[in-house]
Amino acid sequence: MINLLNPMDDFTFILANAGRDVLINGIETRALVTNTSIKTDYTDKYISTLTEIKQGDRIEHNGLYWLIVSEVNGKRYEKYKGVMRVCNHIIGFKINNEPVCIPVIAYGSSIGVTTNQYISIPKNEIILTIQKNEVTEQIKINDTFVKWGKLYTVEGIDLTLPGLMHLHCSQSLSSNNVEFICTEAGDINYTPWYITIEGETELEPDNTYSYIAKVYDGNGIEHDYLKVIWSVSDGANSTIDQEGKLTAYTSGENITIYATLAETNIVGQLQVSIASQSITYSITGANEITHGYSANYTASKLIGGTADPNAVFNFSIDYLGNSNSIATLTVINNTQCSIKANRSVYYINLIAQDASTLETVSKEIMLKSLF
Incomplete structure (x- = not known):
């Protein structure tokens, strides 16, 4: 029976039985997700929860990322309610020379997604809506990223909506830059990407050794399509080529092998030593x-x-x-x-x-x- 005197009890009952476990900005909570009655070009849904939510919050629901795009005017009937929109892409940005995977709502005719009748976007431009947080706030005008085989440049940043950022981006004709392929978000609770180097650490002089570098994002997902630049510590007599093959020369030498992700600050290190010979x-x-x-x-x-x-x-x-x-x-x-x-x-x-x-x-x- 519906309790007209205390609708809070009814919502708690519905939340317990029909609600879903979701993540709000990485924190697990219970929420009721329902379809909206408004017809739009987007995949929008209502989200209702006892946990405080606000415009710009990012929701993980049903294996997808969503952004709350509507205003949330406080608690009503002891619950919070807003409209969330699905993020249709995850883009690998390079922020302060480090890769960061960010879920976005991407609009643009060139990528097959258009906005509503009130917004017109030139053919070679896109608009990205992202959450405003400590990491994304470091995105600057003229920053670039690669997506759909093209290089995009951030030419404008709209901060008029609380909790959200709209990036206006234009594309180049083509790009030789490598795209950071992202499957999970990496900006909330940001953890830097890292590189591991596999190979022998105890070496013999006048021998050649092969090393393998593996690039991982902050979620521990390997990006095996990315290439690294190999080098050794300054002053080392031993050498390494760009295939990761090290030739050990001087006995008793201690060397640091470096694998650097091109055009980033991501560097892996491995300490090796060459045995001393009598x-x-x-x-x-x-x-x-x-x-x-x-x-x-x-x-x-x-x-x-x-x-x-x-x-x-x-x-x-x-x-x-x-x-x-x-x-x-x-x-x-x-x-x-x-x-x-x-x-x-x-x-x-x-x-x-x-x-x-x-x-x-x-x-x-x-x-x-x-x-």
């Missing part, structure tokens, strides 16, 4: 040189047990306090030298210094007599 040195040649004769000596640098073909040594003699006339040093090339014994009997040390690391190796040599 370096050993040796000098080969005779232990003794007879007075008046010469002998050749070779210095070697082994990295991980493999000879370094690019090694360069600086050779010198430690005469152990004796005159430097007792032996003569002649450098043959980067790794070889010759010593002639001018006198006997003496001991000297041949020293080879690695030109790159300044590490040294020495060999004791006896200058002996002929007899």
Whole structure:
């Protein structure tokens, strides 16, 4: 039975039995959604709820986003009631160089949606109605976005209706820019997009490794159609190409790999390290040189047990306090030298210094007599 004295009780009963769970600006509540009696070109519905609503609020109902487009003049019969209109698109804007997915009500003959008889829109222009919130308020004149394969520029922003923004946008003929494909809103409770990098983190020198970057929006949805720009930390000897292939060079090097979403501030990072390899040195040649004769000596640098073909040594003699006339040093090339014994009997040390690391190796040599 209808309670004429307390209609609040009747609405509570109807809300409990015929209402739906909806989200109002991301917060769950119970609401009664009904068809409007007004014929329009839009998909409009009434929403009635005990929760306070206002013009510009965004409703999630039946898998779609809606905006309250009517004024809500306070509580009437202990409930709030307004008209909501379905958002027919979700557009990926770039706000402060970061992608943001925003549900919109889009109007324009070029996209097959026209407004009512009181508004006329040029062929290459569209109007977007969006919720006014902390994120969307950062949209500025001359901001751009890509939709329907075309680049649009925001040329006007209408803020005359509380809670709503009307963006007047014009299109370019074509666009090479990438469209951010959106399936969920990302402006309310905004969470930035992010990039993860997958691949090895413990590397060996002189090897090539492949890395994969994945771009996610704030809702954790992957956007695998987006390409990234690869780079490594400044000063790194290792290199990475735009296919994500890293060539590791210097042992013991710590590197940061970066994957950046083009024309945005979205950057993923991965720390990798190249294993240090043991370096050993040796000098080969005779232990003794007879007075008046010469002998050749070779210095070697082994990295991980493999000879370094690019090694360069600086050779010198430690005469152990004796005159430097007792032996003569002649450098043959980067790794070889010759010593002639001018006198006997003496001991000297041949020293080879690695030109790159300044590490040294020495060999004791006896200058002996002929007899």
